[in-house]
Amino acid sequence: MNPAAGPLGRLWRAPAVRALAYQCIAFFAGIFMLAAFASRGFPVQSPLAAAFLQGALAAGLSGWRRMAPWWLPIQLLFAPALVVMQALQLPPLLFLGLFLFLLLLYWSSFRTQVPYYPSTRPVWQAVASLLPPDRPQHFIDIGSGFGGMALHLGALRPDCAIAGIELAPLPYWASRLRAWLQRNRARFVRGDYLDLDFASYDVVFAYLSPAAMPGLWEKAHSEMRSGTLLLSFEFTVPGHVPDLEIMPRRDGAVLYGWRM
């Protein structure tokens, strides 16, 4: 049995989990080094210096284990930032509130590697222009965020079945509320698009991340019906030339499309 394929293997592949593990290793290695310095007559008394030692060890470990380069400054500054925040003596409820807000907004981004960031009206308009005007379509935004795309299409195309699926609770509830307030026909479900059957849709729209694209392509390719359309804003699929490329804004990111 390959342990890397099990649930623990999947968890370990999440960069945030590895980053945390390296911080823990750096914490204990740092204590060991501080004790060694002290025993040789060089005690380190500043918590900030100790935190930087931990950060340097964690960053070094992350670089050695080939984490993406932008993790290195995060690893270096994580422990010093904790020490500085502690010194500010802010009320603990502030941290709890912020933690809960970020948890509800980003939910399992640490696993999916797809955080929330919204597409804009020009992208929604470009997608709307790709829906055939004379035929009702089944459309879904996979990872619908706060629902901007689906609400736009829901208002524009009452003849179509417009849906959004979203993992994170806060954007999901916000899109339900927005649809209800606007009496919009777009429907939202909370869940993982990996559990959907793409065969039910004529157009699947994704605004995800580079990490999600190879898996998305495999799924779309095996499930979507012939003639249907997979759209991805900003992120293409390595090794698969798109059938269409549109720039919703001049000098902006590209909307890619593949006819199945």
Ligand SMILES: C[S@@+](CC[C@H](N)C(=O)[O-])C[C@H]1O[C@@H](n2cnc3c(N)ncnc32)[C@H](O)[C@@H]1O
């Ligand atoms: C970059 S945002 C795009 C939001 C929206 N589609 C838009 O265009 O404004 C990606 C969203 O996908 C959600 N997401 C990531 N992985 C998902 C998954 N496996 N199933 C459902 N939603 C997911 C994230 O929570 C995030 O809200």
